[in-house]
Amino acid sequence: MIEFQHVSKRFGPWVAVDDLSLTVGPGEFCVLVGTSGSGKSTTLRMVNRLIEPSAGSIRVAGIPVDRRRPEDLRRHIGYAIQSVGLFPHWTVERNIATVPELLGWPRGRIRDRVTELLDLLRLDPDQVRHKFPHQLSGGQQQRVGVARALAADPAVLLMDEPFGALDPLTRAALQDELARIHHQTGKTILFVTHDMDEALKLGSRIAVMDHGRLLQAGTPRAILTCPANDFVRDFVGSDELGLKLLSIETAETRVRRGEGCDGEPVAASTPLHRALSLMIARGVDRLGVVDPAGVPLGALHLADFALARQ
């Protein structure tokens, strides 16, 4: 869906992005992760031509981006940024309607779409619709920011540290929302962050960058278990490797099906590191697991955590 071919970007003598090649497939959630100055934001901003590459080519849906008028390209790619960038003088409704209005949608369709998106982001349309951004909390503002990026139903979504300025609780809640929305809508998402845990939690693929170079791109498991070099190993944080490996798997993958278990069960989608934490806190070595409908699936055993996945 998004293809980078030998893309470089130089600002004067400074090389921000150095010969980067990366393909993000349709429906993939690709997270660009790296320290500040690693070139990850520059890479993202070249996709919708906020920055023009010095060399190489970028395609979105098979079409080279420089073949399209920048405004036209941008209206068909969702865009969300860290400080949200909501227009303070416009209501929530008008903010979300920005791109549909630029595309000339009829009024009724825009109204319905705003309602639909507020529902999707779990904001009460009747309450929030006519409020101004400063009347919302930081988390609500970022929800509106995400809704605005989704407004015209773009196939591709660019997100530049969208949750960077939020407190940890709000942040975790929004990460869950975004994972759910990605699951529901099947959008292709290119997401920039400097937080490895966020990358592991959200990404179906992680691309680690440093000094403008792409060091490694792969599944969270591959990044954790086979780091390409010392930088990736350090960045991932080798001391808690085991817990991080658990964090990218859910209870469903290790459940012994059909087994009964007492005590309050956990959801099948619970990450394993949380399940482990819960066992230690409760002082038990088994947990019941239920599916989303609440039907018991089986039991999770402490002994199975250390085993490699079949």
Place this chain on the structure above:
Amino acid sequence: MRPTPINRVFPVLGGIALVAVFTLPLLTHAPNRLLSGRALGIEVFPPVAAALVVSGLLGVILAAVVPRVALVGALITSTAYIWGSGDCAATLAAQHPATARTAFGSGGWLLLACAWLTVAEAGRRVPLITALLAVAPPVVLIAGGWLDELSLLKEWVAKRDLFSDALLRHVRIVVTAFVPTVLLGLPLGVLAQRNEGVRAPLLTALGLIQTIPSIALFGLLIDPLSRLAAAAPWVAELGIRGVGMAPAVIALTLYSLLPVVRNTAEGLAGVPAAAVDAALGMGMTRGQIFRNVEMPLALPVVVSGLRITLVQAVGLAAVASLIGAGGLGALMFQGLFANAGDLILLGAVPILMLAVAVDTVFRLIVRLLQRRVA
């Protein structure tokens, strides 16, 4: 319990006014408009007016601990003083020939200044209501004929046509200069914000113009404009000559550019970078970003610039009368050269009121604009 904070402004203003009432002349009475008069104190006032003046001032002083009484006290004092003066003037007019003049004395002016400063301070949060409260009593007193025998009113009646012309002319000078100010100032402000290389020299140049004394700038324009009119008859046909409206409008525009350019640039620079980035990333064109995002967000600051510029122009236009532009300044200088104090006031007081009115209205607009953004 926290002690009530003591307001220092009100007792100082009230105290000054109270001392003025008993030590300085509240009125002066002269046999005609050119001679200086003899001083009259509070004892000539009707007892009710005198009592109201003093008790109103005590209220203002008391406002040190009960701020709420400041506004009422100041309005009672000023209204009682003006009404009492009108009443005294009528009494004196009955005893003296028609040429005799009764005018506000220095103590009276000081009293009014303190009272109105108190009103302005007490009503800062509601400028429009405050302005109406301050203006209403004198207007009612004038309309009701209670002040007819006061010197300033007599002067106004005598110069009525001249005054109306001067007022209109004054407004016309200010408005005429306002048009090129906006047409030039806004684009220059945008340019200054967009282009680092332009900003510093432009603001320096406009700042330098501000340092030229206004009379000098008006004078400096006479010669080139006369030559221009002489050299190109069609320019002269447009009414552009060395004296009159043209140099006044040009000079006012030059003075007015700085606040407009500076505030436009500052207002645009204050627009959140994230909002502009988001607008760009969502596919707005440069023009759409300017119209939909930058200008609306910068508007309160830009309009503040227009307010500063207009208030300044109302005052500067008075000086423009020296090069034959007319306006209220003409009355003022006529009075100054003829040593007729009332005529000076007939020019100066409306200029002051015009400036305050413009200031109030524009502050209100800025506040309404800010409500949408804050």
